[in-house]
Amino acid sequence: MEAKNLWRFLVLPIGVLLFLLLTWFHLPNKGALDCNLYSGWCTSKNRFYSSSQANQIKKPSFSSYNNQHHESEIPQHPLDPLTIQEFNRVRTILSTHPLFKSSSKYTLNSIVLEEPDKKLVLKWKKGDAPLPRKASVVAVVKGVSHVLTVDLETGLVTDYEYSVSGYPTMTVEDMVGVLEVPLKSIEFNRSITKRGVKLADLECLPISSGWYGTQVEENRRLIKVQCYSKEGTVNFYMRPIEGVTALVDMDRKEVVTISDNGENIPVANGINTDYRYSIQKLNGELRLLNPISLEQPKGPSFTVEGHLVKWANWEFHVRPDPRAGTIISEVKVRDPDTSELRNVMYKGFTSELFVPYMDPTEGWYFKTYMDAGEYGFGLQAMPLDPLNDCPRNAYYMDAVFASSDGTPYLQPNMICIFERYAGDIAWRHAECPITDLKVTEVRPKVTLVVRMAAAVANYDYIVDWEFQTDGLIRSKVGLSGILMVKGTTYENMDQVPNQEYLYGTLLSENIIGVIHDHFITYYLDMDVDGSDNSFVKVKLKKQETSPGESPRKSYLKAVRKVAKTEKDAQIKLKLYDPSEFHVVNPLKKTRVGNPVGYKLVPGATAATLLDPEDPPQKRAAFTKNQIWVTPYNKSEQWAGGLFVYQSQGDDTLQVWSNRDRSIENKDIVLWYTVGFHHIPCQEDYPIMPTVSSSFDLKPVNFFERNPILRVPPNFQDDLPVCKAHDSA
Amino acid sequence: MEAKNLWRFLVLPIGVLLFLLLTWFHLPNKGALDCNLYSGWCTSKNRFYSSSQANQIKKPSFSSYNNQHHESEIPQHPLDPLTIQEFNRVRTILSTHPLFKSSSKYTLNSIVLEEPDKKLVLKWKKGDAPLPRKASVVAVVKGVSHVLTVDLETGLVTDYEYSVSGYPTMTVEDMVGVLEVPLKSIEFNRSITKRGVKLADLECLPISSGWYGTQVEENRRLIKVQCYSKEGTVNFYMRPIEGVTALVDMDRKEVVTISDNGENIPVANGINTDYRYSIQKLNGELRLLNPISLEQPKGPSFTVEGHLVKWANWEFHVRPDPRAGTIISEVKVRDPDTSELRNVMYKGFTSELFVPYMDPTEGWYFKTYMDAGEYGFGLQAMPLDPLNDCPRNAYYMDAVFASSDGTPYLQPNMICIFERYAGDIAWRHAECPITDLKVTEVRPKVTLVVRMAAAVANYDYIVDWEFQTDGLIRSKVGLSGILMVKGTTYENMDQVPNQEYLYGTLLSENIIGVIHDHFITYYLDMDVDGSDNSFVKVKLKKQETSPGESPRKSYLKAVRKVAKTEKDAQIKLKLYDPSEFHVVNPLKKTRVGNPVGYKLVPGATAATLLDPEDPPQKRAAFTKNQIWVTPYNKSEQWAGGLFVYQSQGDDTLQVWSNRDRSIENKDIVLWYTVGFHHIPCQEDYPIMPTVSSSFDLKPVNFFERNPILRVPPNFQDDLPVCKAHDSA
Structure with a gap:
């Protein structure tokens, strides 16, 4: 998570609890909750107020x-x-x-x-x-x-019993319950009102407090609460009440301390930060494009039976998970030579996130989120918006999750599955245009995408699993949503003294976008043609030629090295010390004798540079390497530990891996971390254009040959006949 | 180029010259040349045979x-x-x-x-x-x-006069003319026939010989010729006649030496290597998918006036170039706040390629192609295949190039321009689903792509320039086509002695895919809001906190450093020493005082590890860093030098940059190299699935805010109404 999601819950105390219980606040008249559109919320509401109805579930009935x-x-x-x-x-x-x-x-x-x-x-x-x-x-x-x-x-x-530090993922009640706590404090309310913010305009976030080894943290669950003004904009994130932080005991629902050190920092005006179309079109709609659409008049080529997806040469299982988001299991691809379905991956999911902000000051140092284990990456995955989050012909999968009293509730449209054609080319070759070599052969690339979008408070993570017919799996994460910003007295960079460092970029008057990193760590239980696999580094090393051997002085030589134990597979990527990373089945070879495998192909990424002894980095030690390999162990799934909240770093992937167990010819799990450094820029304000990165799992001597040699090109007659909607 | 393209020319001597002149070869009956489909070829043909018609050009008349x-x-x-x-x-x-x-x-x-x-x-x-x-x-x-x-x-x-080493890009006649030369040699013909290959089945490639400082290279243009058998397959590349190389004097058209050292290496059988649909469907078509298409019933949103493209908020000039392929010029983006068209880049193109193979042996060491300067990256860009190379509604731009006697000829459909919607998200945010924060706002991402595909002999390079409405330009290169392979006696890896190194992967019986790199170096003359720009490294460095300053021990601090001279901007990327790379206009600031800029965002890439003194690396010294910045100089456009053929490395980007000129507040050119290490795998056989990488040019405090805040989402009524072709 980023700033703390909890939208779902913030509003509850502010909107409902305060409205019902503390009627001395003036609140704007809120429309009735539209359960047809927001059944997830409605059922959550049931959970809080109708525990007697707990055995029922509201069924969505919207088309x-x-x-x-x-x-x-x-x-x-x-x-x-x-x-x-x-x-x-x-x-x-x-x-x-x-x-x-x-x-x-x-x-x-x-x-x-x-x-x-x-x-x-x-x-x-x-x-x-x-x-x-x-x-x-x-x-x-x-x-x-x-x-x-x-x-x-x-x-x-x-x-x-688990003897590890930390607490389980917060419940909805935990997150909601803390937001009202600071309001019990006269000191806190005074801090708000003296900044000119009406309590009715308050929007507060429950911010996981991390763990810093201080006495105050011992034996209690703590959380920080910071608030914003939503006056005049739904984009309250752009109106921080800087410097006011309540430290709250989550179980006792008591304020531990309140700090107020930003009195002179004005709340930014929030002008033109409301990104809703209904508001923005008042500024004049920016209609740049004619309609464009992915059309499949014969329907999509995939089927979904329950949670089992079959598409082209792929078959896999998809399920929503409150912590991981999407879990992909039993991924199999059909071999075109034998027609056999072959195992590739037993299970893949986003195991943990780490989002440290780069500001060590009082109101910011603790912002080092671990979204999956602290807030629930799947819990925060709101219903996808058809035609915008996913194209036409997408299939939407609902989630059924349990609320904190065990009542099931529906999270509709949490995952979408769709086919994608982006004008890309699966393979091509053009030959000499004459006689028997008059050849141009091109095959368009069509892929299948499984998507969810977790809106963890301000940030939105778009998590895609993309399957290609050539056997490649691309795992992609897109970042959009809203920055976590810091209030400042400055309105222009020319006011900032030369020696002062802002910890970020002045995005607008009184608003700093604070520098931060994002790390998303994937659990990839590879089962390449069976469970017993080995991890092989294929290093490319400069080899000097011997005198007289060649007019060349050097070339690159591929050197294969099987990782024997976990420490052999703790890998930091280096541009000038390149390797391929293969997961092979040592018992199975291709016809000509190559080990059957899949390789991990990193994309653009970023590494953590924090001090390994810095408490947040210790807790997120799983980001220390980009790649790890562990022997399969059912209990080792969550890279930051089972109980991440206030964890002390004693149950991380690093701790497991440092046991240095044997990983050769074993059921092994590959871990990969995608990273981003984010220095905000004005284009990210007031809502960020999506930035993405990805990695690939790619067959490497898995098939005997290009598995899509026999696919046909597009012919004119395959394509649909379309009319504009208004002329149809 | 890869293996040497020259398909266009190989066939000429083999097919036509031999047919006409050396009728003692038995040749299969070839169909008449279809000028309607291959006007480029027809005009080339005109060039050779009808120099009297040189002032005419054949006009394509096909629909x-x-x-x-x-x-x-x-x-x-x-x-x-x-x-x-x-x-x-x-x-x-x-x-x-x-x-x-x-x-x-x-x-x-x-x-x-x-x-x-x-x-x-x-x-x-x-x-x-x-x-x-x-x-x-x-x-x-x-x-x-x-x-x-x-x-x-x-x-x-x-x-x-230019006092630099090397020769100009080969002409068509150069490349064609050398292919017949070895056939004059009885020794050469004997080498071929004793391997059981009929001369009628020969397909030869002109392979640029590099430069190694030997006496034989002095004062003459040399080329290597190697041949293949096309018996039974158009994919002759998979049937190398290993070990036979003719060194040819390109001007005298004489054999200098013939080497024959692979007598015992059989020519691979080529079974099932013909990738044409017409052949592959005999094996049973692999029809995995229902039709899917990008549909725009109201037509595309861009216009092309001559070579000027206008789309959404973008305007730029596109022209085909025989050496660079596609040249993009005068790239401007409209500011949504002021409606002003603002300069971003004056000129961008692929300046040079470097493709060294990693095999120092006799028949391979010289394969270190520089495709743009040696063969002409644009000359090799064959007509794109509508509906497969580019989606429906693409616009196709023809090229008019000159043949070596100056006659213009048409290269139809060389570049395509199309809009792309891939189901991606431009920006999104989902908020708390209640009351005044009942918000889910998502905007689909639509982009514009300018594409060409240069099929440089075996390899196909798909070169895309992609424009996003948020101001981002993505430059992407996709590699497909056919591997350059090496014959071997081995049919299975278990026959290979433990200590023997193959320089690649055994792909099929008697076929090794040799390891190689690809580097594509881009020239990017950035003009961010005007010509005078500066290059700024924004380093992220670990900063330790002082004792007592914070519960945190460390954070990342952004440190801006303006590059004063060229050497400040010679950059090797490092994951653990990260920077952003900004081109800013130091004279222009945003409202809140940030310098207006664009940043270069590298994607996945690879670096050259060859010895800097290795002759190929010396000639391709422009790959030594990923980033360079030079002051604008009209004569410094070709990273490997003006005359790359047999160049000695005295006119490269490295030589220019080492002059260490001032680059601050100047008209500057940014250079970026995208690299790939390629260890072939069986999936690349007999034709390779596309592998891509890219980099971005991204606005950074260029706009005051997200420039697509006001764009509308998709509505149901915007989308077309489609029917399957056969039911329409």
Whole structure:
């Protein structure tokens, strides 16, 4: 997450709780909540106010969403997420469990499918008896975190204790509950009002406080709350009330301290920061383009059965996850020579994020977000906007998540799946235009994209998995949304003394866009033609020729090195010490004897430069290398640790990897981190054009030959006949 | 170039010359040349056989191409390429010039527009009197290279001498003429036939020989010729006759030496290497997808007037160039706040390529191609294939180039221009779904692409310039086509002795894909809001906090450093020493006082690791850094030097830059090199799936704010109504 998402929750206390409970605030009249459009919210609301209705779920009935009958859904695949009925079964089982029965004070921080053993899943085939269904529950009971496995058949509950630092992902109530806390403080309210901001215009964010080893942090969950003025704009992020921070005890709902050190910093005016079309078109619409659309008159070429996607030569399983966002599983590609479906990857997802801001001052030093483990990357993935987030003919997949009392609720349109043709070329060659070599052969490139967009407070992360028919998988992350900005007294750079450093860019009067990094760490459980794989570095090294050997003095020589243990696979990328990174199946060779493999191909990226002993960097030690390889271990999935909130860095990928276990000819997991340095610029204001980066998983001697040699080109008669809508 | 393109020319000697002159070869009956489809070739043919018809040009009359009346074209813009009438005028002027009049032996290696002075072009506006038209001619007369300026109005010819090493770009006749030479040698023919290859099945390539400082290279133009068998496949590249190389004197048309050292290496069988659809569909078509198409029922949003393209907020000039391929000039973007067209880049093009193969042995060490200067990157850009190379609604721009006697000829469909919508997102934000913050705003991303595909013998380079409405320019190069492979006795890796190194990957029986690099060096004459610019490195450096300053130990600090001289701007990229690279206008600031600029954003790339003293690396010294900045100098355009063929590295970007001239607050040129390491894999056989990389030129405090804040989202009613072709 970035600034702390929690939009979903901010408004609740400000809008609803305050409205209902503290009616001495003057609030603008809010329209009725449109449950047709925002069922996710409606069900969240149910969760808070109608716990007696907890067994019900509001069914979306609006035409723009797939009107799936989620209530009657039954799992069709061992990796299908929990169904509504299963969520309710979990609640029933837990309600009679001693742990919860005896306690009135508990939260269910997470309820998701407990995946069956990998071996069982790999063996399972359609038509087989369903594998036993289990749920994995993270619960906090009387301040103690539990990880429970709930057997849905037997009702058996197993309770695991984890001796790691940190707390589970915040619940909605955690995040919402803290926002009202500072308002109980006269000191805090005075800080706000003396800046000329009406309390009714307040919009506050719950900001994870990190962990710095201080006494105040011991044995309690803390959070920072900072606020903004939304007067005159929905883009309240551009109107920070700089210097006012409340440190709040999340469980006691008490203010620990309030700091107020930016009295002289005005709240920026927010003029023309509201990016909504309805507002912007008042400034004159900028209509630059005729309509353009991806059209498929015969429909898309993929099918989705439950969560199983089949497209072209690909087959894989997609499910929404409250923490990871999208989980892609059992990725298989069909070999055109044998027609066999071959395993590529057992599981891939965004395991953790790390977003440190580069400002060590009082109101900013703690902004070092770990969005997946602190806020839930999937929880923040709002419904996608058809025709804009995804093109026509996209399929939208809903999520069913559990609220903190276990009630299931619907997150509609959370993931979209669509085919993409961007005018690109899959392969081509033009030959000599004469006689028997009169050849121009070109094949257009069409791909399949699985997308979600997690709007973690200000920032929006667009997470794509893109599949190409040539066997390549591209994992791409796009950053858009809104900057986290800092108030300043300056209105122009010429006012800034020569020696003063702003920690960012003056974007507009009184607004600094603070420099920050983004790291997105992917878990990639590669299973190239089977689970036992090896990781091979193919280094390119300069080789000098011997005297008299050649008129050349040097050439590049490829040197293969199999990584024996984890430390062999802790890799920092270097332009002048290049390698290819292969995951091969050492037991399988191509016809001519090359090891069958997939390679990781990094794209543009950035590395963390923070001091390894800096507390945020210690907690996010998984960003220390771009590549890691670990032996498969079911419990090692979250790069920052199972409990990331206020974690101390004792359960990270780095800690696991430093055990230096053997990784040769084993079931191995590849980890890759995509990084961005972001020095904001004025073009990012008041909303940022998308910046993207990606990496590829690419077949390397996996196929015997180009697997799309036999695909046809486009012919005129394949293409649709279209009319403009208004002339149709 | 890769292996040496010259498809266009190979076939001529083999097919036509041999057929006509050496009728003792049995040749398959070839169909008549289809001038409707291959007018470029037809006119080339005219050039060779009908020099009396030199003032005519065959006009394409086929419906798939824009039937433009090139004969009557007149220039509309100072940077418009020479017209047919102008080419003919050049020929007329030169025919009476003493240099040519007195010599029967000359070649015109290049005739292109001599650009008017930059200042004049910048001042010129539509409606102004045309600027005087001049041609720049590179001619070789009696073995001496001349660079001439021909004033088309006055007929005045100015002759410049350049005291640099090397020879001009080869002419078509150079390349074609050498291919028959080895066949005069009984020794050569015996080498071929003893390998069981019929001379009628021969396909030979003219391979630039580089420069290695040996005596044999002195004062003569040399080329290597290697041959393949095309028996049973158009993909002759996969059937190398390994170990047979003829060294040929290009001017005397004499064999210098023949080496034959691969007698025991069989010619690979070439089975299933023919990638043509007509052949591949015999194996069973792999139809994976329903049709998908980019549809624009109201037509594209761009216009092309002559060579001037206007699209959305962009305006720029595009022209084909025989050496560079596509030249983009006078790139301007409209500021949405002021409606003013603002300068971004005066000129951008691919200045040179460097493609060293990593094999120092006899038949391979010299393969270190510099495609633009040796073969002509634009000359090799074949007609694009509509619906496959470019989507529907693309505009196709023809090129008119001159053959070596000055005759103009048409290269139809050389460049395409199209709008692209790939399902991507220009910007988005989703907010809290309640009350006044019920916001999800998303804008789809549509871009404009200018594309050419240069098929330089085996390799195909797809060169895109992509323009985004947010002000970003993406320059992308895609590599496809066919590998340059090496014959081997091995059929399986298990036959290869442990200590033997293959210089590549065994791709199929008897075929090794040799490791190589690709470097594409771009010339980017940035003019950010005017010609006087500065280059600024914005370094991100780790800053430790002082004791007690902060709970944080470190953060990243941005440190701006203006490059004073060229050496300050010789940059090797480092992941752990990151910078942003800004070209700013030091005289212009934004409202809040930031310098107006554009930044260069590298994508994934590779660096050369060759020894700087290795002769190929010396000649390609422009690849030594990823970034260079030079002061604008009209004569410094070709990174490898004006005369690249057999050049010795005395006229490269490195040589110019090492003069260390001042570059602060000057008209400066930015150079960027995109690199690829390519370790071939079996998927690249027998034709390679496209691999791409790119870099961006991105506004950085150029606009006051996000310039596409006011663009509308897609609405259902904007999109077309389509039917499948067969149901329409």
